[in-house]
Amino acid sequence: METLLLQNTDKDIARAGEILRGGGLVAIPTETVYGLAANALDGAAVAKIFAAKGRPQDNPLIVHISHLDQWKSLVSEIPDRAMALAEAYWPGPLTIILPKSDVIPDEVSAGLDTVAVRFPSMRTTRKIIDAAGVPLAAPSANLSGSPSPTCARHTMDDMRGRIDAVLDGGECNFGVESTVVTLATEIPRLLRPGAVTPEELREVLGEIEIDDAVLGQLKEGVKAASPGMKYKHYSPKAEITILKGTLDEFVKYTELHSREGDTDKTFALCFDGEEEIIPLPCVTYGREEDSLTQSHRLFNALRELDEQGAEKVYARCPSADGVGMAVYNRLLRAAGFCVIDFHDE
Ligand code: TXA
Numbered sequence: 205m206e207t208l209l210l211q212n213t214d215k216d217i218a219r220a221g222e223i224l225r226g227g228g229l230v231a232i233p234t235e236t237v238y239g240l241a242a243n244a245l246d247g248a249a250v251a252k253i254f255a256a257k258g259r260p261q262d263n264p265l266i267v268h269i270s271h272l273d274q275w276k277s278l279v280s281e282i283p284d285r286a287m288a289l290a291e292a293y294w295p296g297p298l299t300i301i302l303p304k305s306d307v308i309p310d311e312v313s314a315g316l317d318t319v320a321v322r323f324p325s326m327r328t329t330r331k332i333i334d335a336a337g338v339p340l341a342a343p344s345a346n347l348s349g350s351p352s353p354t355c356a357r358h359t360m361d362d363m364r365g366r367i368d369a370v371l372d373g374g375e376c377n378f379g380v381e382s383t384v385v386t387l388a389t390e391i392p393r394l395l396r397p398g399a400v401t402p403e404e405l406r407e408v409l410g411e412i413e414i415d416d417a418v419l420g421q422l423k424e425g426v427k428a429a430s431p432g433m434k435y436k437h438y439s440p441k442a443e444i445t446i447l448k449g450t451l452d453e454f455v456k457y458t459e460l461h462s463r464e465g466d467t468d469k470t471f472a473l474c475f476d477g478e479e480e481i482i483p484l485p486c487v488t489y490g491r492e493e494d495s496l497t498q499s500h501r502l503f504n505a506l507r508e509l510d511e512q513g514a515e516k517v518y519a520r521c522p523s524a525d526g527v528g529m530a531v532y533n534r535l536l537r538a539a540g541f542c543v544i545d546f547h548d549e
């Protein structure tokens with residue numbers, strides 16, 4: 205199949221809408237990452253998403269809407285606390301899970317009795333949903349296991365020949381996926397951290413729980429509340445080790461290990477300005493004190509490490525506060541949970 209590259213014009217957005225209405229797949233920009241979209245109400249179209257990505261069948265999809273009104277028909281009911289959350293943070297990088305209605309095909313919910321819904325803030329995304337005239341199911345537009353794409357080129361790299369079209373809407377502003385919170389439990393539960401922080405959720409919801417999978421690795425045999433969080437994820441081909449400590453400790457450790465026979469395929473994933481001091485080829489992912497530049501650049505940096513042929517990577521550890529929780533969560537998965545903490549006893 206030839207994959208069309210569509211532009212961010214009214215004509216091409218209309219074309220994307222036609223393809224989606226006809227049961228095809230179009231990768232679309234959003235403010236978080238590129239999504240691989242299909243008509244959410246058409247089970248056969250949604251099934252093609254799983255095939256194109258190589259996605260495990262038990263991993264449910266997020267349904268994207270362009271008007272608040274569309275939400276009602278997708279869920280069994282909208283409790284007050286859900287509406288309050290939507291009013292505070294929609295449109296935006298927040299996904300809300302509620303018990304689903306009958307219009308949601310099993311392919312979307314992967315057999316669960318809930319559905320995840322998001323109302324994106326990027327104007328182009330909403331125009332595409334409007335053009336399709338239906339809500340769009342869309343996971344991130346990467347091959348399963350790879351870092352989520354944050355520009356049209358990375359989306360094409362993964363999806364060329366597998367889907368009908370990619371619509372180029374430029375670089376994604378935020379750069380990591382939306383915050384996912386479930387309101388299908390008595391106490392709201394954060395399943396995936398994103399741009400909307402736990403503090404911001406608490407402002408509206410009061411008490412929330414943070415799922416164990418957010419900052420750690422689920423133990424063998426524990427069922428994941430959010431199926432996507434159990435997989436090793438966002439991974440470049442290189443093996444990543446996060447070094448938790450100061451820049452000084454990072455430099456000492458990598459100096460020692462380069463003498464011990466790491467090759468020229470050993471890289472550092474570090475913060476801006478640290479390249480001068482670190483004795484390895486470096487790929488940077490933002491400023492140390494600025495989680496938003498880190499989220500914007502992390503997935504790009506992971507893909508760049510692959511492009512440069514990195515086999516082994518030592519990564520500087522980001523702060524896990526606020527928006528940083530999302531950055532840390534993604535990097536931890538990219539590293540397969542491999543962290544060396546210099547301050548552990
Ligand atoms: O920012 C985003 O959310 C992007 C853009 C395209 O909107 N989409 C995205 O989708 O990241 P995906 O499929 O890569 O991640 C969806 C996550 C997965 O971890 C999945 O398991 C979880 O949300 N999820 C979806 N529906 C769920 C449900 N009903 N219950 C629990 N977890 C759910």
Ligand code: MG
Binds near residue numbers: 343344352
């Ligand atoms: Mg994904």
